[in-house]
Structures are given as C-alpha cells and as structure tokens.
Amino acid sequence: MIHFLYSQRWLPASVLFLLLFLGTSPWQGVVAQDDLLSMLEEEQSKEPTYTIATFKASRLINGQTIETISKNHLNFWISHRFGAVNSGFIANFFGLDEAKIRLGLEYGLTDRWLVGAGRSSLEKTYDLYTKYKVLRQSNTVPITVTAMAGWGINTMPTGYVMESGFTMKFNDNIERYSYWSQVLVARKFDEKLSLQVMPTLIHVNKVEDPSIPNQLFALGGGGRYKLSQRVTLSAEYYHTFRELKGDEDGGGGAFPYPYRDALSLGVDIETGGHVFQFHLTNARGMVEKQFIGQNVGSWGKGDIFYGFNIARTFSLDKAARNTHK
C-alpha cells in the first residue's frame, strides 16, 4: 500500500494541489456559497407555500369569497345599498335618499374556520353563517375550496308586501327561516387575477307564491383583477336554475316571474386595516337568500343600485395588543 502511494505519487499530489488551488481562489467561495444556498433552497421547497390573498376580503361583492379570517381576528362589515339610480331626482335624489343596510361581524375560530352574523334592514333579516377552508392552494395544490352554510330569519310583520309585489304571510316562526349552502372554489392565477365559481343551494321554508320554488340551485362566477397594489376590480354573477312552476302554462301565476339573476361590478380600495368596496349591482339584498333568490332589479330597466361595503379587521390576539394600531 505504502509502496503504491509512493510509486503513484502524482495522484494524491495533484489532487492536493487542486484542492489547495480551489480553497484559496476567490471564485471557489462564491460557488460554495451558492451551493450552500441551493441546499437551503432544496430543503425549504419541500414545505408547501400556501397562496395568500386570493381575494382582498371575505366577500367579493354581495357573496362570499373563499377567504376566511385569521384566528382571533374580528371583521366588522358595514354594507349599504342605496336606492335605484332610476328612482328619480326629485322623488329619491337618484337613490341616495334611502339605503338598505347590513351590519355584520365575522370571527376567526381558527385560521381556516370563521363564524359570522349579520342583520339586514331589507326584510329585517338576521343571518348566521359559517365558512371552512377545506383545501388551500399552494405550490402543489391548484385551487382553494371553502364550504359555507348559512341560516336566516325574516322578522317582518306577517302580511307585509314584498318588493316583488307579493304579500307574505307567516303562520309560525319556522316559516320565517331560510337556509343556504355554497361550495366556493377559487384559483389565484397570478398576482392580479383570481377567479371563483360558487355552486349554491338555497331553501326557503315559506315561499311567497306557489309559482316560486322552495328550493333553488344557482351557479355563481366571479373574480378580481388588481389594477394596482391597493385598487382592485371585481365582478360577480349568480345564475339561477329554477323550475318555473307558473311558466309551464305560459306564466300562469298571479304575476310574471319576478326574480332575476344578480350581476354586480365593483372596485375595491384597500387602506391599511380597511377594505372599501364600491359597486353597482341590480341586487339590493345582502344575504344569499335575497340577492340570489329574490332579486327584483334589472340592469336593462335601469334598476341599478350603488352600494358599498366597508370591512374593518381587528386583531384580538393577545400578542397583537402591544403592537396593534
């Protein structure tokens, strides 16, 4: 062995020389550091990177987005829908004389699960809902899926006249209930574009007329496009699939079918802890049962409502107290 090493002296000597050369050259340092970095890169890329901020807020315009809020965070929502733009200048100052309001609160039980409650002045409706983020988009998963379920109670006095012209009578409180559920599926395509589809099922315990179905299936589609870091365009459309009981014999009900699909266009502006959402919509309701199922406005006739949502997020996390603005 020893003899071999001596006789083949060139081998270790040359290798040693090469190592020595590499060790002292400045070029070697850069390569070695990059090697170290790529080792770190390889290790860190194994852990999933979850997509954040597919949407700016937990609501797109009227409806929900896949976004939930973080654990121990509270969202306060103030939503206004003014009167229709076509309601006249003298009579209604183009709609600004009146507004329907919804006040809402949302609380993050976990980073993926929220509960919410609200009260709308339209049909004096209280609503409760919960959302859970089932699947999160990441570098390996292409979409985010959130499941949502809600319940509402209409507290109008019995025998009131609805916006659609029907007279609604309630015999007991159970008849005032309605339920809705959604599967929200969204993908953030890049920094700017996010799209979402939302199959929706709505059930109302009591309908206003036999021509109106109790069960309603709707398919929503929507998205956002960021114009800048803080300004975003958004759109939302819900198409309803109804079995028109009254229409079988040529609109046989007492009225022509009064409800239309809701289309909303909006602009979101984000400033620190607030998100302002301004929009034009033919839907005046701010609860799923209303804006998807009982929407009387028509873009074609000019029943366009301007409205806004303001969301303010508060962190109730103890650790955040000291640093909270």
Place this chain on the structure above:
Amino acid sequence: MKVKRIFLSFLLVLVTSWTMAQSLYRTSVGELSFFSKTPVLDIEAVNQKTGAILNATTRDLAIQAKITDFQFPNKLMQEHFNENYMESERFPTTKFAGKIKEDVDFSKPGTYPVTAEGNLTIHGVTKPVTVKGSLVATANSLQVKFSFQVRTADYQIEVPTLVFNKIAEVIAVSGTLNLVKQ
C-alpha cells in the same frame, strides 16, 4: 494495479467529501426577526423557519428565509407585508450568501465576535453588506447572533405616503441561528 488505483482515488473522494460534510453546521429552524418603530406604530415579525448553513472549513455562510414564514401578531398586517411590500409571490425568499471574515477555529469552544461579508437579497434586490455578530462555539453546535439595519428604499420596497408614518424607513433586523454539526 489499475483496480487498486481506482479504488484509492474513490476512497480519496469519499474521504474528502466526508471531511467536508463534517465541517458543515446547519439549521432549518433559525430565528430571524425585524422591528419597525415609529411614533405611530410598532411592527414586529418573526420567522422561525430560517435555514442556514455554515461551512466551518471555508467559513462560508448561507442564510435563507421564506417571506411567507414571517409571522405577525396581526394577520392583516402579515397579508399586507406579503402582498404590498415584499411581493412574496414574485420574490419568495430573502437570502444572504457570504463569508465570516475572522479566522476562527470553530472546534474550539468559546465566544467570538464575528463579521460576515456578503450579498443580501431582499425583494429581489441584491446588495453587498457587512454584518457584525457573535458566535458561541460548543462541542457540536454554533450559535450565531447578529443584528443589522435595512433601509427599505435600498431594496426598492415602496411605502405609500398614506402609511408612511406607520412604517419606519430603517428596519432593525436580528437573528439567532443555532447551527448543529452535521
């Protein structure tokens, strides 16, 4: 003879790579935090998944942290940090690649003041920096602590006038890396 030679060179490569691997100190749970202080607002965030490798032989040091791993007490702030300031989708990591200047024998337990020189990349912008810190060597680990300041404008991090008084122009960064011998 030929077989012997191949065997020997193979052994040599093995031995060299083994000794080189032996001189690596590493962590994947390093702590990197920053602090922004203005009269209006204090902001603090911590990344506890910072990766770092130190080659004790060459004294090369590499540190890398994912932007999305910085945890803020206020999650909305965290979202804004990623979305508006760091643009983490375009620039997912911050990293440092450099060398410790002092010729320290890491195998000798003790506390050493150290200086690292290298390139710091934040928000896709790379700048040469010199960072001072301390190094505590024990039998099988090295604890590296450092702190330095970062001017947001140097790394093209835009702070809009609207929140200008809430985010400091100079951010204090500090880190603690408990590197373990591989």
